[in-house]
Each structure stands twice: as C-alpha cells, then as structure tokens.
Amino acid sequence: MTDKNIRIEDLVNRDYQYGFKTELEPGTTVQGLxxxxxxxxxxxxxxxxxxxDFRLKAYRxxxxxxxxxxxxxxxxxxxxxxxIYYAEPKAAAKKLKSLDEVDPELLRTFEKLGIPLTEQKKLAGVAVDAIFDSVSVATTFKEKLREAGVIFCSFSEAVQEHPEIVEKYLSSVVPATDNFFAALNSAVFTDGSFxxxxxxxxxxxELSSYFRINTENSGQFERTLIVVEENSHVSYLEGCTAPKFDTHQLHAAVxxxxxxxxxxxxxSTVQNWYAGDPATGKGGIYNFVTKRGKCAGRRSKISWTQVETGSAITWKYPSCILSGDDSVGEFYSVALTTGKQQADTGTKMIHIGKNTRSTIVSKGISAGQASNNYRGLVQVSKGAEGARNFTQCDSLLIGPNCGAHTFPYIDLQNASSQVEHEATTSRVSEDQLFYFQQRGISKEDAMSSIINGFCKQVFRELPGEFAVEATQLLGLKLEGTVG
Amino acid sequence: MTVSESKSSYAQQVRLSKAQEVRLGWVEALRARALKAFDEKGFPDKSWESWRYFTPSKLLSSAFEKPVPAELLSKEDPIFAGARCRIVFVDGLFSPKLSSQAPGNVDFSELWSGLFNHPELETRLGRDLDKEDNPFSLINTFAFEDGALIMLPSGRQALEPLHLFFFTTGTRGPVASVPRILLVAEEGAEVAVVARFYGGNHGQNSFENAVAEIYADAGARVRWTNLQIQENESGSLFLQTRAYLKEKAELDMVTVTRGREITRNEIRAELEGPGAQCRISGLSVLSGRSQAHQALSVLHRSPGAVSRQIYKNLLDGQSRAEFNSLAEVCPGAQKSDSHQLNKNLLLSDDARVYSRPKLKIYADDVQAAHGSATGQADPGELFYLRSRGLDLRTARFVLAYGFAEEILSLIPEKEVRAEIEASVKNAVHAMVRG
Structure with missing residues (x-):
C-alpha cells in the first residue's frame, strides 16, 4: 500500500474535527419557551x-x-x-473592556477552530465577531473600523449604542411574522452581528462572524443586520461549527x-455545523435560516455566496428583493450532503424595479444516503420592465443511494422580461475517471479535480482564504464517499 | 346543486345505478372505494403543492344541471368529416346516433357494454385508485356516466385513427359531465386516438371532468392527440390522464389548448417497463382571461426508459399559463434519460406565466435535464424579417406562429394537423399587433 493510500484511509475515517466541547463553568441558561x-x-x-414589544409581538x-x-x-x-433559549458561559457574562479580559478557555476554543482573537494572532485584514452560544465574546479591529466610520459590533451592543439604526432597519427586510422560524427568532434571538x-x-x-454552539440542547438564535448606505461597499463572511452531541440542536437565524x-x-457563508452521525443520522444541527437582502437603492447589488457542507437538516433560501431600478442580485451556492444529511436550499429573486438583473448558480452534490434539493423562486412583478434572470442548477450524484432534486418556481408578469432556467443532473462517470487515470492521475485526485471543476463557478466568488478553505472542506467531506 | 354539496349525494343518485343495471359488482365496489377516498381527501386548496396557482373555488360554488340526452348535430355535420371511426358524447352521455360503427379489427365501443363483455378489465379500470391524489379523478371514478373503451389485442394495429368527440351543449344551463376513457393496447399493438373536447357555445359555464386511462403493454405504440379548442372563454375542462407503459412501449401525446376559462391537464405517465418511451408535448394559445394549467409527471420506474416533455405557451391579454412538471427517477432506474422543456412567449404585459420544471432523482447513472425560457419576440429577429420587406405585424405573426408550429408539427395525423394549423393561425393572427 502506498503512502498516499494510507493518508486517504486516515482521512476516510476522520471524524468531524470541530466536534469537541469546551468545558466552561455554566452560567445563565433558560430552558423552555x-x-x-x-x-x-x-x-x-x-x-x-x-x-x-417587538419580541412579544413576534412570539404571539x-x-x-x-x-x-x-x-x-x-x-x-x-x-x-x-x-435552551439562552446559554451564557459564566466567563462571558461580565462586560469586558478589552480582549485581555476574555476567559483564556474561550480564546483557546476559537483558536482551536482557527479563529485567533488575540491581537498578535489576528487574521490579517479580517475583523472577526466571535459568538459563543448566546453571546458575542469579542469583536476585533473595532477601532480601526471606527476610524473609517464603519460600525461592526455585536447585535446587543448595537441595541445599546445605536438604537435608532436598529429600530429603523430591524425587520424591514424580514418581517417578524415572515415565517415560522423567523417569528421564533424574532421572539428569542440573543445576539448576532451588526x-x-x-x-x-x-x-x-473583510468583516467576519464566527458562530459556535457549545451547550448541549441549546438553540442558537442569532440575528445579523447589515446596512450599507449610498455608494458604499462591504464584504462579510460567516462560519460556524458545533460540538458532537447525540441530540439534535436547533439553529434558527435571521x-x-x-x-x-x-x-x-x-x-459569503461557509457552513460546517455538525452534520450528525453519517451511519445512524443521530445528532446534528437543524439549520432553519431566513436570509434576505433588500436592494432598496438604485444600482445597488447584493451577492450571496454559500458553501453548505454541514447540518443534519438545512432549510435556507438567501434571497434578494430587487426593488431599486437597475439593482442586481446574485446567488452562488455549493451544497454538499453526505451520510444522512438533508438539504433543501436555494434562493428567491423578487424583481420589482426596472432593469433589475439576477443570476443564480447552484451546485448540489449528493453522496451516501443524503438528499439534496434546490428550491428557488424567480418572480418578475408587473412593473419590472426589462428584468433579466439566468438560473443554472446542476446536481452531481455520487453513489446509487442518494437523491438530488430540483424545484424551480418561475412566476412572470412582465412581457419585456427574460428569464432562463437550466438544470442538469449527472454523476462522475467511469470514462471521466478513466481519462484522468490513463494520464497517471490517481482516482482520488481525479475525483477531486472533477468536483472542484464542478464547483469552480461558485468558489471563485469567495474571498481568497475562504475559497481555499472551501475547497479543502469539500475534499475532506467527500473522502470515503468515492468508490 | 353545486359540486361541493354533491360530494356524497352524487353516488347515491343515478350514478351507481348504471353499474347495477349492467350488473357489474366490481365496478360498484370500485366506485364505493373512490367515493370513500374522495370523502377523506376533499377539494384542493392553495396549500396543495400542485394546486398552488389555481384553486377551483369558483367552480365549486357553481350550480350545474344534470345532463340529459340531447341531439344538436346530425351525423352529416362537417365536424365529423374525416372521422370515420368515432364515438360521440353529448354532455358526457353516449350518443349512439352520432357515433359510427366500430372498425372491424378493434374493440372500440361505449364503455359500459365493454366492461360487461370484458371482466378482465377489473385489473385495469381505476388500477391506481389507492395512489390517486387528484380529487377530480376520484369524482370521475365514482360518478362517470358514460365513456369509451378502446381495446387492441396483441399485435393488432388499428388501421385508421379513432376519434372521440365530447360536446358540451349547455342548452339548459351550465352542465357538468364526467366521461371516462379506457385504452388497452396489448403487446405489440398500435393505435392512434384523437380526442376532441368542444365546450358549450352559448357562453355557459359548463364543466367537463374527464379521465383517460392508457395501458400500453410491452412493445405497444399509442399516439394520442387532445384537441381542446373553443372559440370563447367560458367553461372549464379538467382532463386527468394516467398512462402505464410496459417494456419498450411508446406513448406520443400532443395536446393543443385554446379558449375556455380554465383548462387543466394532469398527466401522469408511469414508465414501468425497461426501455419504455414517452413523449408528451403541448401548446396553449391563450388570450382574454383564459387559463391553462398543465400538471405533468413522468415516473421512471424501470431502467433505460426515455421521457421528453415539451410545452409551449403563447399568451396575450390577461391569460395565464402554468407548466408544472415533474420527472422522477425511482431508485434503481439507471440509464434513465429525461428532458423537460418549457417555452413561453408573452405578447401582453398583463399575461402571467408560472413555470415549474421539477426533477426528483434517486439513481446516479441518469441523464436528466430541464429548461425553461420566457421572453418576448426577439427584436433582432423582428428586424431581420422587416429588413426583408415584411411589415411589423406580419413579422410578429411569423415569429409567433413559428414558435407554435414546432408543437403542431408533432401531431401525427395529417388532416388533423392541417385543421389545427389553420385554427392556430387564425388565433395568432388575431393576437399580433402591428
């Protein structure tokens, strides 16, 4: 057996590497709703x-x-x-003046996850808001951002320090009663980024939030609000992980x-919540998320890029309301499901303004006994003269026991609009692999090249380091599924 | 009496008696089961995925007359020219006077006598009742009044097309009819069917609720054309088609829809044998407030089956069209090959299109693709035609009719095709503006 094979076998049996639990003195927890x-x-x-008032109205x-x-x-x-609707490690309960006061155990947790928060180890050029269970632990580079006039802080802080902006924009895009999970989030959300x-x-x-669920049975209900004024630009990344528990945990964010x-x-999102046991389907995160952007202004643009690799259940449709004339919406997605994972994900592009444009590129990869669904709506309202949409959704199946499904919804009310939808479903064929192998490239490398090629259109939309991380993550997740 | 009120009373009245009259215990039992299933299911509302864009609420609150035998036409009416072998129904009731004799080599008869003569049909009529999820199909099963039976024994070929005429007169007020069609093509048999649905001409809001069951056994070939053409925008037609294709069987189905207030075609084709092939296509030419809803599903249950769905909609006025199709590849159905295509041409800003080409794939070695495109006449193409001396209206006509013609060219019978081409040409001509 060659060295290469040994390495791959190691990888095949490799566990979810972020599955550890941090032992912290428990602080305040509230169970039941x-x-x-x-x-x-x-x-x-x-x-x-x-x-x-907002929370109670949503709850009712x-x-x-x-x-x-x-x-x-x-x-x-x-x-x-x-x-558990509120879980706050004791170490994070008190208000901190600087990062030096953060509990070293918490800092170590984020470092283990590859998210260093201490000054000397900060990722170059990325400001991070780290959220642990229900509370934001730390936000880096705050001062530097403040010089530019950018406010980047935890949601709780924003409520205290910028209540007028929060009140103006909170639920302006996702109404509290938009859907079941958004209403639940509106009632009980604990923290998030602003x-x-x-x-x-x-x-x-680049701004980045990192979400970590630590306490067993706790749900994470975070809320993120990003407001970008005229002529401005921001790029925001989020990542997430959770320990391995045998019970399912609910994550319902807005x-x-x-x-x-x-x-x-x-x-941009790289989602790697714990997916549950691949053989039994025990445990894993239920990810029910409502993400929506509003292109309120003329020539504004919102671009969603997501790489979904984790969670037992993913229910997520990052959407764009294109109400400003000439505004642009984009959705680039790679969704990978292996083991017993199930994903139902896609987007909504609502064209309201004139000459609005949207692009949807969705790549679904399904392996093992997983089920991977694309569900997307393209709606062109009556006044959306000259609206244009192009949708491409491709599925790749690996193995005979998985499923890949496509559910597009196209609703058009304007004769001058042009909407195109294309989809294909295929597998990595023997002859493709043979072509690589006869040129001296191993089956594993061939497979990884083919899959990376399949996802390239999406990966190239990710900011530099994330693209590398996403490629590696995909490789890791797929090891062992390739025959 | 409205359809909702009639839920149970339908069955208790005249409708069961027909089965009793001809002493068909198994049909009676089937009807009782259908009624029970319907009672549990009820009528669809918006929360049903396949009824999302159209719920028959208006229809359910309308009152309908019970059909009585009526003879409006004579046997010599030009409408029957070219339809030598035909069965005619008026308001859902079999009209022996207008129907022709069956051609010698095929069993082509009124349904009740057919069921009486062929007890083996017990395994075919309403075979998938337990899986049936369309309440209107269940209504038809427990309430069908009359129908047509087409039976071809092994290896038999019908020499000429068989025509089915469904007239709705509405002379005494809106009428609800529930005709049933059963086609069985045994091994290697071949047949062509043309089903024509003519709605009431008197602006009456009649309702036709038809079910066609098609069995194509191994190697059989069925060509089927549905003509749902009406010059005014009144009345509703629901046609539920269930097709079962065995090994290497083939089904070619073309549906042309024009006029009426509501037309809803629900086709479910099950490719049960390896190498079965089905090609389903359709064209809707709609104006005014007409709506056409196509709910199609093709299930690949066996390996190596092929399916094609091509539907086009040409829309003007405030019309609406829905293309809601599904291609499902079941576990183990390797080497399945499936294509779905929906194209829409909008001629008015008030027209509306819903397009939902869905895929469910449970096998990895398959080819499945779908596409949907909607837009208006391409300015470049218009310019090309105008630069060659065509006026704007003619240029638009050429593009719109060319768009429609692709589907018309799939109609296998020459005479029928010519007739429909003329009718669609007229319709498109009235739609384009200079």
Whole structure:
C-alpha cells in the first residue's frame, strides 16, 4: 500500500474535527419557551422597550403559526419546550473592556477552530465577531473600523449604542411574522452581528462572524443586520461549527441586508455545523435560516455566496428583493450532503424595479444516503420592465443511494422580461475517471479535480482564504464517499 | 346543486345505478372505494403543492344541471368529416346516433357494454385508485356516466385513427359531465386516438371532468392527440390522464389548448417497463382571461426508459399559463434519460406565466435535464424579417406562429394537423399587433 493510500484511509475515517466541547463553568441558561423567557432575555440584555414589544409581538404571532412542512425534508418533530433559549458561559457574562479580559478557555476554543482573537494572532485584514452560544465574546479591529466610520459590533451592543439604526432597519427586510422560524427568532434571538457602513465608504477590511454552539440542547438564535448606505461597499463572511452531541440542536437565524443607492454587499457563508452521525443520522444541527437582502437603492447589488457542507437538516433560501431600478442580485451556492444529511436550499429573486438583473448558480452534490434539493423562486412583478434572470442548477450524484432534486418556481408578469432556467443532473462517470487515470492521475485526485471543476463557478466568488478553505472542506467531506 | 354539496349525494343518485343495471359488482365496489377516498381527501386548496396557482373555488360554488340526452348535430355535420371511426358524447352521455360503427379489427365501443363483455378489465379500470391524489379523478371514478373503451389485442394495429368527440351543449344551463376513457393496447399493438373536447357555445359555464386511462403493454405504440379548442372563454375542462407503459412501449401525446376559462391537464405517465418511451408535448394559445394549467409527471420506474416533455405557451391579454412538471427517477432506474422543456412567449404585459420544471432523482447513472425560457419576440429577429420587406405585424405573426408550429408539427395525423394549423393561425393572427 502506498503512502498516499494510507493518508486517504486516515482521512476516510476522520471524524468531524470541530466536534469537541469546551468545558466552561455554566452560567445563565433558560430552558423552555414562554413570555417569561422572552421578558428574561430582554431584561437580561437591558434592552429598550421597543425591543421587548417587538419580541412579544413576534412570539404571539408565532403561537398562531404552523411549522412549515413543504420542504422535501424528513425529521422528527422539534420539541420547542426542550430547547435552551439562552446559554451564557459564566466567563462571558461580565462586560469586558478589552480582549485581555476574555476567559483564556474561550480564546483557546476559537483558536482551536482557527479563529485567533488575540491581537498578535489576528487574521490579517479580517475583523472577526466571535459568538459563543448566546453571546458575542469579542469583536476585533473595532477601532480601526471606527476610524473609517464603519460600525461592526455585536447585535446587543448595537441595541445599546445605536438604537435608532436598529429600530429603523430591524425587520424591514424580514418581517417578524415572515415565517415560522423567523417569528421564533424574532421572539428569542440573543445576539448576532451588526454592521453599518456610512455613505461613500469602502469598508477597509473583510468583516467576519464566527458562530459556535457549545451547550448541549441549546438553540442558537442569532440575528445579523447589515446596512450599507449610498455608494458604499462591504464584504462579510460567516462560519460556524458545533460540538458532537447525540441530540439534535436547533439553529434558527435571521439575516437582513439593506443596500441603498449604488451600495454593494457581498455576503459569503461557509457552513460546517455538525452534520450528525453519517451511519445512524443521530445528532446534528437543524439549520432553519431566513436570509434576505433588500436592494432598496438604485444600482445597488447584493451577492450571496454559500458553501453548505454541514447540518443534519438545512432549510435556507438567501434571497434578494430587487426593488431599486437597475439593482442586481446574485446567488452562488455549493451544497454538499453526505451520510444522512438533508438539504433543501436555494434562493428567491423578487424583481420589482426596472432593469433589475439576477443570476443564480447552484451546485448540489449528493453522496451516501443524503438528499439534496434546490428550491428557488424567480418572480418578475408587473412593473419590472426589462428584468433579466439566468438560473443554472446542476446536481452531481455520487453513489446509487442518494437523491438530488430540483424545484424551480418561475412566476412572470412582465412581457419585456427574460428569464432562463437550466438544470442538469449527472454523476462522475467511469470514462471521466478513466481519462484522468490513463494520464497517471490517481482516482482520488481525479475525483477531486472533477468536483472542484464542478464547483469552480461558485468558489471563485469567495474571498481568497475562504475559497481555499472551501475547497479543502469539500475534499475532506467527500473522502470515503468515492468508490 | 353545486359540486361541493354533491360530494356524497352524487353516488347515491343515478350514478351507481348504471353499474347495477349492467350488473357489474366490481365496478360498484370500485366506485364505493373512490367515493370513500374522495370523502377523506376533499377539494384542493392553495396549500396543495400542485394546486398552488389555481384553486377551483369558483367552480365549486357553481350550480350545474344534470345532463340529459340531447341531439344538436346530425351525423352529416362537417365536424365529423374525416372521422370515420368515432364515438360521440353529448354532455358526457353516449350518443349512439352520432357515433359510427366500430372498425372491424378493434374493440372500440361505449364503455359500459365493454366492461360487461370484458371482466378482465377489473385489473385495469381505476388500477391506481389507492395512489390517486387528484380529487377530480376520484369524482370521475365514482360518478362517470358514460365513456369509451378502446381495446387492441396483441399485435393488432388499428388501421385508421379513432376519434372521440365530447360536446358540451349547455342548452339548459351550465352542465357538468364526467366521461371516462379506457385504452388497452396489448403487446405489440398500435393505435392512434384523437380526442376532441368542444365546450358549450352559448357562453355557459359548463364543466367537463374527464379521465383517460392508457395501458400500453410491452412493445405497444399509442399516439394520442387532445384537441381542446373553443372559440370563447367560458367553461372549464379538467382532463386527468394516467398512462402505464410496459417494456419498450411508446406513448406520443400532443395536446393543443385554446379558449375556455380554465383548462387543466394532469398527466401522469408511469414508465414501468425497461426501455419504455414517452413523449408528451403541448401548446396553449391563450388570450382574454383564459387559463391553462398543465400538471405533468413522468415516473421512471424501470431502467433505460426515455421521457421528453415539451410545452409551449403563447399568451396575450390577461391569460395565464402554468407548466408544472415533474420527472422522477425511482431508485434503481439507471440509464434513465429525461428532458423537460418549457417555452413561453408573452405578447401582453398583463399575461402571467408560472413555470415549474421539477426533477426528483434517486439513481446516479441518469441523464436528466430541464429548461425553461420566457421572453418576448426577439427584436433582432423582428428586424431581420422587416429588413426583408415584411411589415411589423406580419413579422410578429411569423415569429409567433413559428414558435407554435414546432408543437403542431408533432401531431401525427395529417388532416388533423392541417385543421389545427389553420385554427392556430387564425388565433395568432388575431393576437399580433402591428
């Protein structure tokens, strides 16, 4: 057996490398959902009254809503009373003046995850907001950003320090009652990231949030709000991991983006939540996320790029409301499902303004016994003269026991619009592999080249380091699935 | 009586008696099962995925007359020219006077006598009742009044096309009819069928709820043309087609839709044998407030089967078209080959299109593709034609009719094709503006 084979066998048996749990002295936790839970969260975070009202209104609506079941997903019912809605490690409870005061155990956790927060080890050129269970632990490069006028902080901080911006834009894109999971998030969200870029500003560095769920049975309900004023630009990345538990954990986030005239937001995600046991399907994150951006201004642009590799269940449709004339929406996605993972993901492009354009490129890879679904809506409203959409969604199947499904929804009301949708489903064929092998390239390398080629259109949209990380992540996840 | 009120009373009245009259216990039992299934299911609303863009709420609150035998036409009517072998229904009731004799080599008869003569049809009529998820199909099963049976024994070829005429008169007010068609082509048999649905000409809101079951056994070939053409925008037609294709069987189905308020075609083709092939295509030419909804699904249950779906919509006025199709490759159906294509040409800003070409794939060695494109006449193409001396209106006509012609060219019977081409030409001519 060659060295190469040994390495690959190691990789095949390799576990989810972020599956460790950090032992911290437990702090405040709140289990079960009621108005009291919500009042507690709001009071504990010393929120202004408008926030409590917003939460309670959302909760009362949520009680009347039914959990959606239209997605092509199968999972046991979620017990909403058994979830920990607020988990705050004791070490993160007190308000910190500087990073030096952060509990070293927490810092070590993020370092192990490859997200160094201490000054000397900071990733060059990327500002990070690190969120651990329900609280934001630290935000780096805050000062440098402030010089440029950019506000980048945890959501809780924004509520305290910039309540007027929060009140103006909160739920302006995703209404509290938009859907079941968005309503739940609106009622109980604990923290998240907040970005505000003033007009005529190009954010000097990439912004990034890192989400970590640590406590068993806890749910993570974070909320991200990004507002970019006229003529400004920001690029934002998010990453996420969780320890291995045998029970499912709920992650129900809401992300809202607002782009005003000539503004541009680039939002990239590499999602690697714990996917559950590949053989039994035990454990893993239920990822029910509502992400939506509003191109409110003329010639504004919102671009979503996502690489979805983790989670037992993914239910996620990052969308663009193109209401400004000449605005542009983009969605680039690679969704990989292996083992018993299920993903139902895609986008919505709502064309309202004139000459709005959107591009959708979705690549689904399904292996093992997984199920991978693309579900996307392209809607052209009556007034959207000259709207243009191009959609391409390709699926790649690896092995005979997985499924790949495509559910496009195209709804057109304007004769001058042009909409095209294309989809193909295929597998990595024996003759493709043979072609590589007869040129001296091993089967594994051939496979990885073919898959990277398949995803290239999406990967090249990711910022530099993320593209490398995504390629490696995909390689790791697929080891062992290739026959 | 409205359709919703009639849920149970339908069955208790006249509808069961026909089976009793001809002493078909198994049909009675089938109807009772269909009624029970329907009672559990109820009528669709917007929360049903395949009824998302159209719910029959208006239809359900309309009152309909019970059909009575009516003879409006004579046997010599030009409408029957070229249709030598035909079975005619008026308001869903079999009209022996207008129908012709069956051609010698094929069993082509009114359904009840057919069921009586062929007890073996018990395994065919309503075979997939337990899987049936369309309430209107269930209604047809428990309430069909009359129908047509087409049977071809092994290796038999029908020498000429068989014509089915469904007239809705609506002379006494809106009428609801529930005709049923059963086609069985045994091994290696070949047949061509032309089914014509003529709605009421008196502006009446009639409702036709038809079901066609098609069995193509190994190596059989079925060519089927549905003509759903009506000059006004009234009435509703729901046609549920269920096709079962065995090894190397072939089905070619073309549907042309024009006029009516609502037309809904639901086709489910099951490719049960290896190498089965089905080609389903359709054209809707809609104006005014007409709506055409196509709900299509092709299930690849066996390896090596081929399916093609091509649907085009030409829309003007405030018309609506829905293309909701699914190609599903079941586990183990390797080497399946499936294509879905939907193209829409919008001539008006008030027209609306919903396009949903869906894929469900559970096998890895398959070819599956779908495409959907919607737009208006290409300015470059218009310019090309105008630079060659065509006026704007003619140029638009050439492009719009050319768009439609691709589907018309798939109609296998020459005479039928010529007739429909003329009708579509007229319709397109009225739609294009200079």
């Amino acid at each position: 009621s108005e009291d839970t919500i009042r507690f969260i709001s009071a504990h975070k010393k929120e202004p009254k408008f926030m409590l 609506q949520w009680l009347k809503m039914k959990e959606p079941r239209w997605a092509h997903l199968q999972y046991a019912p979620i017990d909403y009373q058994n979830i 970005v505000y870029v003033p007009r005529d500003t190009r954010c000097p560095m 992300v809202e983006l607002v782009a005003l005239d000539h503004a541009e937001i680039k939002y």
